[in-house]
Every structure is written in C-alpha cells, then in structure tokens.
Amino acid sequence: MSSDTIRLYHATASPNSRRVRIFLAEKALNVAFVPVDLGQQEQHSEAYRAINPRRVVPTLVLTDGTAIGEVPAIWRYFEEAHPARPLLGVGPVGKALVVMWERRVELEGFAAVMEGVRNAVPRLKDRAIAGSHGYEQIPGLIDRSKQRVANFYGDFDARLTEVPFVAGDEFSAADITMLVTVDFAARAFEMAIPPACGALQRWYDKVAARPSTTA
Amino acid sequence: MSSDTIRLYHATASPNSRRVRIFLAEKALNVAFVPVDLGQQEQHSEAYRAINPRRVVPTLVLTDGTAIGEVPAIWRYFEEAHPARPLLGVGPVGKALVVMWERRVELEGFAAVMEGVRNAVPRLKDRAIAGSHGYEQIPGLIDRSKQRVANFYGDFDARLTEVPFVAGDEFSAADITMLVTVDFAARAFEMAIPPACGALQRWYDKVAARPSTTA
Numbered sequence: 307m308s309s310d311t312i313r314l315y316h317a318t319a320s321p322n323s324r325r326v327r328i329f330l331a332e333k334a335l336n337v338a339f340v341p342v343d344l345g346q347q348e349q350h351s352e353a354y355r356a357i358n359p360r361r362v363v364p365t366l367v368l369t370d371g372t373a374i375g376e377v378p379a380i381w382r383y384f385e386e387a388h389p390a391r392p393l394l395g396v397g398p399v400g401k402a403l404v405v406m407w408e409r410r411v412e413l414e415g416f417a418a419v420m421e422g423v424r425n426a427v428p429r430l431k432d433r434a435i436a437g438s439h440g441y442e443q444i445p446g447l448i449d450r451s452k453q454r455v456a457n458f459y460g461d462f463d464a465r466l467t468e469v470p471f472v473a474g475d476e477f478s479a480a481d482i483t484m485l486v487t488v489d490f491a492a493r494a495f496e497m498a499i500p501p502a503c504g505a506l507q508r509w510y511d512k513v514a515a516r517p518s519t520t521a
Numbered sequence: 522m523s524s525d526t527i528r529l530y531h532a533t534a535s536p537n538s539r540r541v542r543i544f545l546a547e548k549a550l551n552v553a554f555v556p557v558d559l560g561q562q563e564q565h566s567e568a569y570r571a572i573n574p575r576r577v578v579p580t581l582v583l584t585d586g587t588a589i590g591e592v593p594a595i596w597r598y599f600e601e602a603h604p605a606r607p608l609l610g611v612g613p614v615g616k617a618l619v620v621m622w623e624r625r626v627e628l629e630g631f632a633a634v635m636e637g638v639r640n641a642v643p644r645l646k647d648r649a650i651a652g653s654h655g656y657e658q659i660p661g662l663i664d665r666s667k668q669r670v671a672n673f674y675g676d677f678d679a680r681l682t683e684v685p686f687v688a689g690d691e692f693s694a695a696d697i698t699m700l701v702t703v704d705f706a707a708r709a710f711e712m713a714i715p716p717a718c719g720a721l722q723r724w725y726d727k728v729a730a731r732p733s734t735t736a
Contacts, residue, residue: 379621406594
C-alpha cells in the first residue's frame with residue numbers, strides 16, 4: 307500500500323506513541339498522524355494487524371508501505387534519515403551510551419509501570435501482555451511493579467545528581483523515555499516523583515518545560 | 522581506569538554475553554575477554570559494580586575507562602566503530618527493521634525464557650529480576666513464560682516460512698538473539714524447537730552451522 311506521505315499510527319493516550327511524538331517535535335519533523343482508537347479495540351482489527359502483527363501502537367508506515375513498529379526502531383529510522391538535532395547520540399561511544407541509558411530507563415522504569423498497569427486494570431483481564439496472544443493477569447506483579455518503580459526513582463535521582471541529563475551532558479531519547487515514564491507512573495499508577503528525589507524533580511521541571519513535551 | 526585494550530567482561534554460560542561474543546566473531550573483531558564468575562557472585566562485588574551498577578554481564582570497557590552495558594548498546598558501539606560486515610542493517614530503513622525484529626525476538630522470546638528461569642531457579646529465590654535490587658520470585662510467571670515461549674516459536678516459525686533470516690534477506694543481530702534464545706530455552710527451560718516448527722528448525726540448522734556460534 308503506497309502513499310504520498312509517511313504516516314504514524316498512534317493513540318493520544320498511549321505512552322509509547324508519545325515517545326515518538328516528542329522525538330519528532332524535538333527534531334522538527336512532520337508526518338501524518340493517523341489515530342488508532344484503543345477504546346474501540348481498533349488495534350485488534352484486521353486492517354491494523356496487517357501493518358503491525360503485535361497489535362500495538364505506534365507504527366510508522368513509509369510511502370512504499372514498509373511498516374516499522376517498536377519505538378526504538380522508529381526512532382532509529384528518523385535519526386538515520388534526518389541526522390540533524392541528534393537524539394540518539396553522536397559518535398560510536400555517544401550512540402552506545404544513549405542506547406544504554408535509554409534502555410535502562412525503559413527496562414527499569416517504563417516497563418515496570420506498564421507491567422503494573424496491565425496486570426491491574428480490569429479491562430485487561432486476559433491481556434496482561436501486549437501482543438497477539440492473550441495472557442491472564444498475575445496480581446502479584448502489581449506490588450512488585452510498585453517496588454521496581456520506587457527503586458527506579460531512587461536510582462535515577464542519584465544519577466541526576468551527577469549529570470544534567472539521563473545519558474550525560476546532552477538531552478537525548480533517554481530523557482524522552484524518562485519523562486514519559488514519570489507522567490505515565492503518576493497518571494496510571496499513582497506514583498508521582500517522591501519528595502525525597504530532589505534531583506529527579508529538578509530534572510523533570512526542566513525537561514517538562516520543553517515545547518516538545520506537549521506533543 | 523585506562524588500559525591498552527578494550528575489555529569485554531562476560532561469562533561463558535551467560536546468554537547475554539554470548540550475544541556479544543557471536544556478534545564480535547561475525548565481524549572478526551578481537552577484544553580482551555575478562556571472565557566474571559557468576560557462580561562466585563562476582564557480579565555483586567564492589568569492583569564489578571563500579572563498572573556496571575546493574576551487576577549484569579556483559580560490560581564493555583573502553584581504553585579510557587568508559588563502561589558500556591546492555592547488549593544492544595555494546596553492539597551499537599562496535600557497529601558504528603567498525604561498519605564492515607554490518608549486523609545492524611544498512612540504510613535508515615534497513616537499520617530500523619533490524620532494531621524492530623531483534624527487539625521482538627528479545628521481548629517475546631529471550632525475555633520470556635529469562636523471566637521463566639529467574640522465577641524458577643532455587644538459587645535466585647530473592648533475585649527474580651537482574652539488577653541491584655532484590656525481588657522475590659512469583660511462581661505464576663513460570664507457566665506464563667512457557668506459554669509465551671510456545672507462542673514465540675509458533676510466530677517466528679511463520680515468519681521464517683516467508684524470509685530466510687529473521688529481519689529479512691540478510692543475516693543480522695536479530696538472528697543472533699534468536700539463536701541464543703533457542704539454545705537458552707532448550708538448555709535452561711526444557712523447551713527445544715517443537716517438531717511442528719519446520720521452518721524455524723531449518724533456519725536453526727543453517728544458522729547454528731556458522732563458525733561464530735561456537736563463540
């Protein structure tokens with residue numbers, strides 16, 4: 307299926323979609339946004355499954371019909387095609403360090419919030435893991451996720467006493483995932499930044515003031 | 522801490538270490554291998570925590586002392602520093618598709634096996650998640666992980682009826698993670714490739730014959 311424009315299939319309330327929207331805003335890139343109605347389960351429709359068999363948003367569809375799913379993959383496409391305003395690091399070491407820090411934020415923070423939410427929300431009773439297969443919720447994961455998010459906040463508060471941004475001296479994709487994680491945890495998991503995490507809160511106030519974060 | 526040579530801290534039996542060793546062998550790159558004795562809990566030592574606060578192997582340490590953890594980050598460093606024999610794709614679209622497919626294999630296969638093993642093995646009773654914090658095992662995750670691995674085998678068997686390698690026409694890092702996942706699942710989780718997955722088995726036989734896989 308070819309098209310004149312690159313299209314991003316996304317949902318406004320989807321934290322993973324927001325990771326891509328902020329990235330695009332930071333790089334000042336425009337694509338056509340196509341909403342996927344998660345409330346109406348549109349991600350499970352035959353049409354959407356044809357472009358993303360994992361049935362998750364976001365998905366980027368290029369003009370030749372190539373579909374790219376997974377946030378780090380979509381980011382990689384835009385960073386390579388439009389290297390200006392780099393968000394995935396500069397040079398071999400810089401690129402590796404952004405991948406490392408962004409991944410740690412995702413594994414220890416973002417994924418923990420997501421796991422807690424998916425194992426708690428009644429409407430996801432049989433959909434505890436995103437994707438094409440159903441899995442039942444495991445209630446024990448809710449508390450474990452909360453412990454993980456608390457530890458994540460403490461660990462990254464310590465990190466941000468040492469460096470201005472998550473991956474070091476420059477704003478990067480690691481900060482995008484961190485910001486989205488904090489907002490997601492506060493909104494869906496009732497875990498805002500704890501008062502003891504002063505460095506993390508100062509980092510948050512600075513990054514949340516960037517115009518891209520309204521994307 | 523500076524050094525004359527790049528060092529990879531790894532463990533022979535660690536599947537994540539093997540992902541890096543095969544990558545290096547495919548690119549014909551040499552680094553100094555420094556063993557970390559997981560049986561003796563050396564990953565929790567003060568010396569190792571100083572280079573990797575997540576206390577996991579592998580970690581790459583550059584000659585200026587910069588420490589790079591997380592497999593995709595270590596790969597990114599080598600791919601950018603040594604672009605010959607590319608394993609992370611070519612061009613913006615090719616690179617994005619390798620990131621996507623490698624990540625799907627990791628999330629749906631590798632991570633599922635790891636979760637099952639870590640929540641089952643008696644000596645990891647209070648260490649169900651790798652990292653610097655202790656978490657108790659949740660027995661319900663063992664069965665859920667087995668379901669996930671079974672679905673993963675079915676999904677990627679279907680994929681490999683359509684393409685010769687996981688990410689498409691070329692061998693890539695996605696095949697490395699797939700091979701390591703299959704061997705890990707067979708060895709530690711008693712889940713070899715099922716007889717019904719003929720395309721996956723043919724892919725396995727072809728890839729396992731590459732000299733790099735003994736690394």
